[in-house]
Amino acid sequence: METERLYFTDPYLRSFQARVVARGELGGRPAVLLDRSAFYPEGGGQPADTGILGGVPVLDVQVNESGEVWHALEETLTGDAVEGTLDWDRRFDHMQQHHGQHLLSAAFESLYGLPTVSFHLGAESATIDLAAGDITEEQRRSAEDLANRIIWEDHPVIARFVAPSELAKIPLRKAPVVDGAVRVVSAGDFDHSACGGTHPRSTGAVGLLHVRRTERRGGESRVEFVCGGRALRDLRFLNALVTGISNSLSIGANELDATVARLRESEDRARKRVQTLVEELSGYEADQLVANAPLSSGTPIVRRTYTDRTLGDLRYLAAAIAVRGGVALLALSGEKAQLVLARPAESSIDCGKLLKEALSTFGGKGGGQPAIAQGGLPDGAWLDAALDLTLQKLRSDPLLRSA
Numbered sequence: 001m002e003t004e005r006l007y008f009t010d011p012y013l014r015s016f017q018a019r020v021v022a023r024g025e026l027g028g029r030p031a032v033l034l035d036r037s038a039f040y041p042e043g044g045g046q047p048a049d050t051g052i053l054g055g056v057p058v059l060d061v062q063v064n065e066s067g068e069v070w071h072a073l074e075e076t077l078t079g080d081a082v083e084g085t086l087d088w089d090r091r092f093d094h095m096q097q098h099h100g101q102h103l104l105s106a107a108f109e110s111l112y113g114l115p116t117v118s119f120h121l122g123a124e125s126a127t128i129d130l131a132a133g134d135i136t137e138e139q140r141r142s143a144e145d146l147a148n149r150i151i152w153e154d155h156p157v158i159a160r161f162v163a164p165s166e167l168a169k170i171p172l173r174k175a176p177v178v179d180g181a182v183r184v185v186s187a188g189d190f191d192h193s194a195c196g197g198t199h200p201r202s203t204g205a206v207g208l209l210h211v212r213r214t215e216r217r218g219g220e221s222r223v224e225f226v227c228g229g230r231a232l233r234d235l236r237f238l239n240a241l242v243t244g245i246s247n248s249l250s251i252g253a254n255e256l257d258a259t260v261a262r263l264r265e266s267e268d269r270a271r272k273r274v275q276t277l278v279e280e281l282s283g284y285e286a287d288q289l290v291a292n293a294p295l296s297s298g299t300p301i302v303r304r305t306y307t308d309r310t311l312g313d314l315r316y317l318a319a320a321i322a323v324r325g326g327v328a329l330l331a332l333s334g335e336k337a338q339l340v341l342a343r344p345a346e347s348s349i350d351c352g353k354l355l356k357e358a359l360s361t362f363g364g365k366g367g368g369q370p371a372i373a374q375g376g377l378p379d380g381a382w383l384d385a386a387l388d389l390t391l392q393k394l395r396s397d398p399l400l401r402s403a
């Protein structure tokens with residue numbers, strides 16, 4: 001039996017009395033079919049209402065082809081005469097976003113002839129997809145301005161069923177997808193759309209419409225927007241963010257752009273300076289390490305493990321040791337260990353091959369050039385054993401001796 005949909009005539013109805021006419025299941029939940037309901041069933045891009053039915057939470061609402069509105073419930077509902085109450089904050093939020101969508105779609109259509117091909121109302125924001133390859137900044141701004149003008153002019157919003165014979169007289173933005181009487185939602189004279197969704201009494205209830213961003217998707221453009229309470233939340237969030245960053249930098253919000261650009265430049269300069277210093281320091285450090293390293297076949301071998309350096313630092317140091325005629329076997333210890341092996345130009349050991357062989361014994365990987373290579377161990381606990389084995393392979397390699 002078809003359910004009488006109370007929201008068609010009164011979208012502001014928050015609670016109602018109804019009779020359970022059938023019981024079943026929806027999405028794995030116990031569900032009931034009512035003779036009448038103010039709950040909006042998911043459709044047309046608008047999510048389903050939630051709320052309470054006979055004391056039991058309503059989790060989902062769906063309508064089938066016969067016009068039966070089924071309510072999925074958290075638990076089984078007893079009794080046939082029930083009172084339903086909507087989660088009104090959620091419903092009103094959906095009304096603001098959905099009506100805002102009609103106005104924004106109508107604005108893009110009337111200003112630029114860009115039709116809306118789809119609408120999605122998500123938990124955070126809503127989107128429309130326009131049949132347009134690109135939206136310019138000016139188009140986005142103008143459509144947003146026009147939608148807000150219609151909101152602030154507070155036009156009455158009227159939803160009514162129109163007979164097919166009368167339909168031809170109404171300049172519909174979107175052709176109906178159903179046969180027979182069609183529900184038309186009109187926002188003053190600005191927009192007339194075939195729609196089964198819930199809408200406020202007047203455009204002013206949308207409050208404010210803000211386009212967050214536009215993004216090209218293939219041959220279409222996606223426009224993300226927020227209305228009413230969501231626009232206020234966005235504003236609060238952004239204001240707190242900007243104020244927090246400005247305060248931490250002790251500047252005004254209007255100086256943020258320039259300050260961030262300056263900070264990035266100075267960070268860039270500092271990074272290059274650190275780089276230069278690391279290279280210089282590596283030279284001094286390498287002098288010391290090579291001078292004090294034990295010799296093997298006449299070649300100094302430096303073995304060191306560090307915890308507070310980067311792999312980049314280690315590569316510099318290893319290269320500096322190699323330039324000074326030493327072999328460098330350097331490691332970073334930690335949960336996962338990393339190793340660098342380098343040899344002087346006079347030696348012909350293949351560091352990449354040797355390190356790869358040694359690390360594979362411990363489930364590690366390595367590789368690189370004959371003169372300098374690096375590798376890693378998935379388990380840092382094996383680092384000392386891996387260094388021992390690498391050293392052993394180095395010492396027994398006849399190519400270690402300088403040519």
Ligand SMILES: [Zn+2]
Pocket residue numbers: 044098102193194195196197
């Ligand atoms: Zn609609």
